[in-house]
Amino acid sequence: MKSDNKKDEPAVFKRVVSKNASPYNYMKVSLVLEDESTRLTAIELKQFIITGLKSLYGEVGAALSFDLLKYDEDTLTAFLRVSSRGLVKLWSSLTLLGFYQNQACAFRVLQVSPFLLALTGNSRDLQLD
Amino acid sequence: MSAEPQRTLRSLLVSERSSFLDDKNRLSAQVQQHHLNYKVSVLLPECSSAPSHLEAALNSFSTFYLIRKLPLYELLDKHFLETAVYQGSVYGLSYRSRIDQENCVCLTPNGRLSLSLDKDSYELLGFEGKPSCLTVYVSVSLLVSVDLTDSCMAPGGRGYQRLLKGLTSRLRLQVDFLLSHPGGGALQSLLSRYDWSEHSPEVSVRSLSHLSCPALLTSDLQSCDPHSLLEWLGAVDADVSCENSSSSFLSTLVCPEPSRTASQSLSVTVCGLLLPKDVLRLVQELRCYLEQSLQVSWVALTVHGFTDSPVSWGDSEHGVVTGGENFYTLLLFQDQTYQLHLRNSQRPCGGLDPRVETVTSLMSFLMLRFKRLFSS
Amino acid sequence: MVRVKSRYLLCEVNVSDRTRLLLLDDRAVAETVKATVARIHGDYGAAMCSIRFSVKYLNTHTGIVFLRFPKRCYKLLWSALPFITCIETRGQKIPCFLNCLHVGGTIRTCQKFLIRYNTQQLHRMLPKCKNEEEKQQVRKAILNCILPGGNKQDEDILESDDEEE
Numbered sequence: 001m002k003s004d005n006k007k008d009e010p011a012v013f014k015r016v017v018s019k020n021a022s023p024y025n026y027m028k029v030s031l032v033l034e035d036e037s038t039r040l041t042a043i044e045l046k047q048f049i050i051t052g053l054k055s056l057y058g059e060v061g062a063a064l065s066f067d068l069l070k071y072d073e074d075t076l077t078a079f080l081r082v083s084s085r086g087l088v089k090l091w092s093s094l095t096l097l098g099f100y101q102n103q104a105c106a107f108r109v110l111q112v113s114p115f116l117l118a119l120t121g122n123s124r125d126l127q128l129d
Numbered sequence: 130m131s132a133e134p135q136r137t138l139r140s141l142l143v144s145e146r147s148s149f150l151d152d153k154n155r156l157s158a159q160v161q162q163h164h165l166n167y168k169v170s171v172l173l174p175e176c177s178s179a180p181s182h183l184e185a186a187l188n189s190f191s192t193f194y195l196i197r198k199l200p201l202y203e204l205l206d207k208h209f210l211e212t213a214v215y216q217g218s219v220y221g222l223s224y225r226s227r228i229d230q231e232n233c234v235c236l237t238p239n240g241r242l243s244l245s246l247d248k249d250s251y252e253l254l255g256f257e258g259k260p261s262c263l264t265v266y267v268s269v270s271l272l273v274s275v276d277l278t279d280s281c282m283a284p285g286g287r288g289y290q291r292l293l294k295g296l297t298s299r300l301r302l303q304v305d306f307l308l309s310h311p312g313g314g315a316l317q318s319l320l321s322r323y324d325w326s327e328h329s330p331e332v333s334v335r336s337l338s339h340l341s342c343p344a345l346l347t348s349d350l351q352s353c354d355p356h357s358l359l360e361w362l363g364a365v366d367a368d369v370s371c372e373n374s375s376s377s378f379l380s381t382l383v384c385p386e387p388s389r390t391a392s393q394s395l396s397v398t399v400c401g402l403l404l405p406k407d408v409l410r411l412v413q414e415l416r417c418y419l420e421q422s423l424q425v426s427w428v429a430l431t432v433h434g435f436t437d438s439p440v441s442w443g444d445s446e447h448g449v450v451t452g453g454e455n456f457y458t459l460l461l462f463q464d465q466t467y468q469l470h471l472r473n474s475q476r477p478c479g480g481l482d483p484r485v486e487t488v489t490s491l492m493s494f495l496m497l498r499f500k501r502l503f504s505s
Numbered sequence: 506m507v508r509v510k511s512r513y514l515l516c517e518v519n520v521s522d523r524t525r526l527l528l529l530d531d532r533a534v535a536e537t538v539k540a541t542v543a544r545i546h547g548d549y550g551a552a553m554c555s556i557r558f559s560v561k562y563l564n565t566h567t568g569i570v571f572l573r574f575p576k577r578c579y580k581l582l583w584s585a586l587p588f589i590t591c592i593e594t595r596g597q598k599i600p601c602f603l604n605c606l607h608v609g610g611t612i613r614t615c616q617k618f619l620i621r622y623n624t625q626q627l628h629r630m631l632p633k634c635k636n637e638e639e640k641q642q643v644r645k646a647i648l649n650c651i652l653p654g655g656n657k658q659d660e661d662i663l664e665s666d667d668e669e670e
Contacts, residue, residue, distance in 0.1 A: 013146065021140070070368070
């Protein structure tokens with residue numbers, strides 16, 4: 001049994017390093033509106049982001065595919081997934097989105113990561129009081 | 130530079146496969162290396178309630194202290210050094226200070242005190258440090274790393290005097306400090322002088338019904354692409370639905386194929402200042418659990434580090450604002466093999482940040498806006 | 506020495522009714538390109554198109570256009586050209602599309618290419634002449650047009666090209 005194990009050993013260990021290979025980037029963003037009572041549904045939010053992409057990057061930009069993974073209607077916080085190459089486009093158009101239905105608004109980018117797991121374990125959420 | 134703005138975040142993922150039966154497996158060393166853990170999440174597929182030994186392990190994570198407005202020179206207190214630091218059993222981290230904006234401090238069990246300081250504080254302190262990799266994004270940031278176990282840092286030594294003088298007279302740093310329990314009465318005198326509270330890690334259990342999870346997952350690294358596997362684990366952790374079709378408007382996230390549906394699964398998370406030794410104990414319990422229950426082929430354990438700690442793996446920095454979050458995921462299998470996916474960015478320095486590119490693309494936009502303004 | 510680099514796109518404007526080509530002018534083409542880039546690539550593209558973009562040359566007889574783009578972003582701007590479906594000029598809409606023939610770093614290389622291209626076209630079309638008389642006419646027209654100065658050469662060949670049709 002023991003010798004068997006020893007034979008297996010070299011085959012068992014394996015190490016793979018992948019560099020800049022992540023196909024997607026994930027963003028955690030929240031929308032801040034002038035009138036805080038305004039509510040958006042997930043579909044409205046995605047549509048709103050698409051209009052932002054369209055005004056900054058045109059029809060080609062509007063065709064950028066991104067996913068709204070999770071959305072909390074109370075805090076207006078959303079998880080977005082975008083292909084790694086589209087990150088800058090999405091980010092910059094979020095920055096320039098200044099008005100939602102004639103009221104001032106702003107997107108706060110809370111966290112960006114190539115891994116979705118990283119967005120769930122942000123130690124800045126730790127509340128001890 | 131191309132006209133299309135498409136720079137990506139730098140990412141580095143190390144995937145390892147090994148077996149617990151292998152004498153040379155480095156798992157425990159690797160877990161020990163990751164000193165400051167914030168969150169542990171365990172995913173148990175095909176499990177309706179955790180067995181008692183596992184639950185006990187999850188609930189018995191060590192408690193920790195939060196000391197408010199602790200002046201840093203207290204960490205150089207002779208009694209504290211002798212009873213806690215030299216024993217190599219104390220973990221500490223400043224609480225609620227953001228590393229990209231404020232000064233941060235951490236204390237690791239190898240006796241190293243690491244301070245991440247802005248330029249002014251650094252010059253006030255007058256202690257040698259090196260430029261931190263945050264410098265690209267924050268105006269200037271420096272990392273001072275002091276080995277408290279070194280002979281010149283012994284109480285009365287030259288280095289010790291200089292640091293103590295810096296911290297008491299020139300740079301009076303006061304932070305809210307998280308400190309692990311070093312055992313014994315080591316902290317009694319320290320705690321008596323300050324406002325403190327004791328906290329136990331917060332455990333939350335979520336049971337997930339009809340979770341679709343990847344079938345055919347084996348310890349072979351090729352069985353499932355690490356990135357899509359981690360994405361799926363993240364989706365489970367964040368409670369994101371994977372039940373989408375490729376044509377849906379909102380999201381097209383799906384579980385890696387081939388998949389099957391697990392009727393009842395359990396996701397347990399523990400948050401707080403968690404010690405590596407408790408994580409290792411949990412790993413042992415998970416191994417026992419796998420041996421006992423035959424229908425479960427794997428379990429997943431994810432450990433997140435603190436975002437705002439000056440160091441992550443060992444004594445190395447992590448680039449916090451460039452996607453340098455530190456976490457690792459451990460997948461345990463029935464046949465005593467495991468997969469370990471390490472996310473670290475030990476060399477996050479250099480390279481252009483997507484933000485820089487965002488700014489350049491915004492500048493060309495602004496140029497247009499100005500043109501319009503002047504022409505109208 | 507460093508110079509600011511550009512890319513020159515040699516395009517032909519294809520229309521169904523060739524007489525309407527005469528209505529075109531530089532400004533109309535430039536405005537159309539700018540508007541299309543703004544539609545396809547948004548404000549970002551429009552900003553890219555606002556610096557050092559110009560219509561360098563337009564031959565209204567043959568419909569040949571030289572467009573100058575900054576080298577840095579010419580691919581982005583080029584990708585918008587297929588979306589041009591009509592050019593509006595003097596209150597009229599001319600339905601057309603742009604066909605890019607050549608991309609060059611200088612006007613000179615583009616001109617050289619254009620001469621070669623037109624010669625090729627001529628060789629391709631000459632055999633299609635119905636009778637000997639027609640051929641002679643074409644030859645004569647070419648010989649009449651060629652001037653001793655080499656500069657106008659390309660235009661002249663183009664014009665003869667035109668006549669043939």
